[in-house]
Amino acid sequence: MTADPATAETPELLVARLGQAGRAAQRELARLDPEIMAQGLRAAAAVLRASESAILAANAQDMAAAKAGGLSPAMLDRLRLDPARLADIANALDGVAALPDPVGAIISQDHRPNGLVMARVRIPIGLIGIIYESRPNVTADAAALCLRSGNAVLLRGGSEAVLSNRAIHLALVKGLVSQGIPADAVQLVPSQDRAIVGAMLTAAGLIDMIVPRGGKSLVARVQADARVPVLAHLDGICHTYVHSAADPDKAQAIALNAKLRRTGICGSMETLLLDSQFPASQAVVSALLEAGCELRGDARACALDSRMVPASAADWDTEYLDAILSVAVVDGLEAALAHIEQHGSHHTDAVVSEDAGICERFLAEVDSAIVMANASTQFADGGEFGLGAEIGIATGRLHARGPVALEGLTTYKWVVRGNGQIRP
The missing domain is CATH 3.40.309.10 (Aldehyde Dehydrogenase; Chain A, domain 2)
Incomplete structure (x- = not known):
């Protein structure tokens, strides 16, 4: 695979570098107080509001290019930002910040006859890759939900929204870093090379879960080619x-x-x-x-x-x-x-x-x-279900189903506490 001129790296090397940085950042997140995460999201929302002119100008350029390229009316509607929609994005960040922290919550606990205490405890999934088209709001929604659930995120937006995504990401990172959250916890892939998608789908061991947000062809490709667990729906019929x-x-x-x-x-x-x-x-x-x-x-x-x-x-x-x-x-x-x-x-x-x-x-x-x-x-929307912003709607049977918000972006581990017990 040839190197991308914007990065001088092959797609595989670029994804590996970003993945390693994201995993390191996720370990830093695990050491942060949950309130720091909430403060970071609120700061990101404030910077988004302050950056309205720059973000809307970037979106106007994306819209003009998309119209010239013949993007469908439905996709144009998803791409379009205005002051009200941008305000909704910022408000969604504040909404996620106000949600209870799911990490560390005890799902179930059992006191065994031998004195062992066995509990199932919510933990982050790790590094989540989001592959999406047209919707610049996903840049903020995905970042907020992943961070609030203790995950790092690697974002790969579509070329039709590239300037909007970059402007929103810049504002997000500025707000997050101001509160001590590592910048690499929310990374936006700096290349629109289509081979990046394939590199993400096969990055087992670096990316822990892929969430596709887009049309049928994108989701079908992700489900067919991924070597990483996928959380998705194909159609909304x-x-x-x-x-x-x-x-x-x-x-x-x-x-x-x-x-x-x-x-x-x-x-x-x-x-x-x-x-x-x-x-x-x-x-x-x-x-x-x-x-x-x-x-x-x-x-x-x-x-x-x-x-x-x-x-x-x-x-x-x-x-x-x-x-x-x-x-x-x-x-x-x-x-x-x-x-x-x-x-x-x-x-x-x-x-x-x-x-x-x-x-x-x-x-x-x-x-x-x-x-x-x-x-x-x-x-059928996470906000209407009281979940805040959503990462998407999952139609599969395993892990999570319906609107996927904070709990859907966690898994669990067993925590066993004893006092010297040995198994006979």
Whole structure:
């Protein structure tokens, strides 16, 4: 592999150097009082606010280049910063600083008959690699969550957000260092060489976990090529099932919000399932169309409104991240469950019904990381769960599931305390 001209290092050597520095910094973090970490995050938030002009100017350059390069509207929305969004990023840092420190928490403890005290205690994972596209807020969110949980972090952002990421990282490090936190605890890869991703994915022994944040192709590559544990979700194909006993006003409001509040987030509804016995399906469909949403439906759904176009087989498995929605008419709960099982991505699925029994069955039988009753799927967000900023939504079954915040970035070890016991 050729050396990167920006660093005069091969991607493998660069990742090795950054990884070793990050691991050394993580050991320093272990010696810091948790309040120092909180103070560092608050200082980083203050510097972010003071750096608003520089960060927004950098983002404007990224946005101009992204538009010229034909980046999709959904990705442009993820990339765009404004004063309100930057304020939200800074506020999220303060929010994470205010969260309880998870490190050292006792998960369980047992006093054995022989006098040994055995406890499971939360500890950091170590050095976490974040590979992400478009979203400059991830630079700050990931740094905050990793640090508050005692981890160091190696950030590799996408080329479309390179200037925004650098400006945010510069502000973060300035604030953190002012409170005695090592700069190498939050590193941003200084190269956009695509081979860096491959080097990170194979850096077993240096990087302890990879978290991808981006499109399907990025996450699929990470899951296929990683030799390091991965925490990820591939698609956000989220469903809302409107049961026959749904309140029409609730159903309409939830459907509009779930699809159109922000179409480019992973919690956006991509498929609407309308019960064949629900009496207000036409009104829900009409409201979505009039709000500017393109609808692609099965034969029975298309019969509800002539403005709907027929869905293809691929539509049921597509994460649009746009004002496009698949619509199917189903015959009851069993059919809805079968559709979600066949086409869902185990991210977030919701039911709308005034029948408590139907809601409980849906919540119990849908195998997704997040299941909801009578609420918009747009609530699939760590902040809405009271977790503060999130590192992402995990749809796998192991380690962590759903919004991953502080606890999801820890593991545990067994701590055994004795008084001279020996095993007979």
